[in-house]
Amino acid sequence: MIVFCLFISCKEVKKANSNLQIQENEIEQLLNFFNVNAYQAELGTYYSEVDNEGKVMSGKVFNVALSRLIYGLSYSSEVIPSNLKNVQKAADSQLQKLVGEDSVGPYFISFFDLQTDRADSSSNSDIWQQAYGLCGLSELYRNSPNDDLLSRIHNLHDSLIKRFHDD
Numbered sequence: 001m002i003v004f005c006l007f008i009s010c011k012e013v014k015k016a017n018s019n020l021q022i023q024e025n026e027i028e029q030l031l032n033f034f035n036v037n038a039y040q041a042e043l044g045t046y047y048s049e050v051d052n053e054g055k056v057m058s059g060k061v062f063n064v065a066l067s068r069l070i071y072g073l074s075y076s077s078e079v080i081p082s083n084l085k086n087v088q089k090a091a092d093s094q095l096q097k098l099v100g101e102d103s104v105g106p107y108f109i110s111f112f113d114l115q116t117d118r119a120d121s122s123s124n125s126d127i128w129q130q131a132y133g134l135c136g137l138s139e140l141y142r143n144s145p146n147d148d149l150l151s152r153i154h155n156l157h158d159s160l161i162k163r164f165h166d167d
Contacts, residue, residue: 031072
């Protein structure tokens with residue numbers, strides 16, 4: 001009976017390792033497209049408007065698109081540790097270029113244009129920009145705890161609550 005249980009257990013571990021390898025390959029292919037075609041190493045961020053062939057269509061970096069990449073790169077760093085280097089730079093860039101501040105506190109800006117070095121000038125702050133920004137940074141913190149990042153997340157979260165709290 002013990003030998004039978006051991007055989008079944010080993011078979012399940014082999015199957016799980018095989019599935020993990022398939023996932024790792026798929027994740028690497030998907031994220032490599034952005035690492036190769038959209039990453040701006042000089043500024044440590046990713047262009048958001050890239051066509052299917054990898055041609056950069058504009059210099060804009062959209063908060064939602066960058067937040068999705070930050071989340072994906074952070075999440076994948078468990079199986080592809082090298083992704084952590086780029087994601088930390090992208091998060092730093094996001095916090096520098098895509099965060100504004102007003103009387104309520106810090107908030108995520110819709111986009112930043114690397115070609116004109118200008119951010120979205122709209123004073124509108126919608127909840128989905130804030131939620132995406134916080135999700136990406138929270139996943140980065142989960143995979144790479146950092147006191148400064150946690151403090152920034154708390155400040156942005158507190159501002160989100162003040163800004164959108166419905167009495």
